[in-house]
Amino acid sequence: MPQITDPADFIIVGENVHTTRIIRTKDxxxxxxxxxxxxIEFIDDQGATRFLxxxxxxxxxxxxxxxxxxxxxxxxxxAMEERSDDTEVALDYIKAAAHHQLEQGASFLDVNVDEVxxxxxxxxxxxxxxxxxLAPYSxxxxxxxxxxxxIIDAGLExxxxxNDTPPMLNSASLExxxxxxxxxxxxxxxxxxxxxxxxxxxxxEERLGFATQMVENALAxxxxxxxxxxxxxxxxxxxxxxxxxxxxxxxxxxxxxxxxDIHITGGFSNVSFGLPxxxxxxxxxxxxxxxxxxxxxxIDPIMNPPARSLSIDRNSTQFQFAHDVLTGADRHCxxxxxxxRAGELELA
Numbered sequence: 001m002p003q004i005t006d007p008a009d010f011i012i013v014g015e016n017v018h019t020t021r022i023i024r025t026k027d028x029x030x031x032x033x034x035x036x037x038x039x040i041e042f043i044d045d046q047g048a049t050r051f052l053x054x055x056x057x058x059x060x061x062x063x064x065x066x067x068x069x070x071x072x073x074x075x076x077x078x079a080m081e082e083r084s085d086d087t088e089v090a091l092d093y094i095k096a097a098a099h100h101q102l103e104q105g106a107s108f109l110d111v112n113v114d115e116v117x118x119x120x121x122x123x124x125x126x127x128x129x130x131x132x133x134l135a136p137y138s139x140x141x142x143x144x145x146x147x148x149x150x151i152i153d154a155g156l157e158x159x160x161x162x163n164d165t166p167p168m169l170n171s172a173s174l175e176x177x178x179x180x181x182x183x184x185x186x187x188x189x190x191x192x193x194x195x196x197x198x199x200x201x202x203x204x205e206e207r208l209g210f211a212t213q214m215v216e217n218a219l220a221x222x223x224x225x226x227x228x229x230x231x232x233x234x235x236x237x238x239x240x241x242x243x244x245x246x247x248x249x250x251x252x253x254x255x256x257x258x259x260x261d262i263h264i265t266g267g268f269s270n271v272s273f274g275l276p277x278x279x280x281x282x283x284x285x286x287x288x289x290x291x292x293x294x295x296x297x298x299i300d301p302i303m304n305p306p307a308r309s310l311s312i313d314r315n316s317t318q319f320q321f322a323h324d325v326l327t328g329a330d331r332h333c334x335x336x337x338x339x340x341r342a343g344e345l346e347l348a
Contacts, residue, residue, distance in 0.1 A: 007306040011296035014101035019073040019115035045099035104301035112145040135162040143168035189227040207250035225261040238274030244326035255293025265296035276340040283309040284322035
């Protein structure tokens with residue numbers, strides 16, 4: 001397929017209705033609400049400023065003690081469990097997360113409840129509840145996302161009962177290849193990952209090999225090529241400087257091998273974990289992924305809008321610093337980190 005130049009052509013799987021998402025307690029959105037409780041300030045779907053209290057249950061977690069708030073988990077728990085005066089604002093917080101992603105052009109809304117509880121029955125209940133809230137509200141299909149097949153099955157069933165358009169399945173891999181049967185049953189588009197049957201890929205070749213096996217299995221089951229979204233798996237370059245190149249080369253290889261109809265996606269912002277000036281890394285990686293053949297991403301379209309990423313000046317010094325990190329030319333990110341300390345990486 002031709003390289004994407006119009007941001008409107010990029011398929012966004014919005015990742016914000018996800019109970020693993022965090023806000024740092026130092027984030028300016030964390031404020032004292034009108035009632036004096038520590039709260040998350042947000043704009044609801046009517047444009048009003050609202051305040052979601054951070055529950056005492058959330059404050060007892062290890063994440064909170066480390067300066068992080070799992071804000072969507074907080075909202076889901078309050079809305080489902082507390083049945084208090086905070087229930088309505090929690091419901092509106094979840095709807096606002098959906099609304100703002102839809103405003104930014106999301107084609108799917110990814111829904112994940114894995115962090116709500118450690119107990120599978122409670123996770124399943126939460127998935128059914130959240131799908132029941134969002135499926136009638138959203139103008140686009142949901143993407144049912146979990147590390148557990150039973151939770152995915154529950155979400156797909158609930159979504160299919162509420163909408164004629166099939167939900168997306170996120171995800172299937174060689175370690176849980178039976179998820180493809182659920183995609184066939186519901187007629188769902190499906191994200192297939194480059195994970196192996198016994199672990200994560202270690203290089204470009206393994207990504208291509210595992211992804212190819214998944215695509216061939218899906219096609220053999222009758223899933224159409226244009227319903228397949230291949231995730232080559234994006235890992236943080238702060239861990240290994242070769243990870244960016246592995247992923248970009250895999251994207252190019254998948255596009256060359258399977259042609260224009262297949263979709264290529266991924267959690268692009270994973271690449272910048274652990275580095276300063278994450279926006280710069282995210283934008284540069286987005287451009288490089290699209291140039292290699294990606295036409296979709298599991299992204300936050302508010303923090304990382306495709307239009308902004310595609311407009312980055314490729315001739316700028318900042319882009320070159322990020323490019324060198326992402327290709328492995330800047331070993332251990334030394335030049336990038338030095339530039340960050342010197343204040344040379346800030347974008348306009």
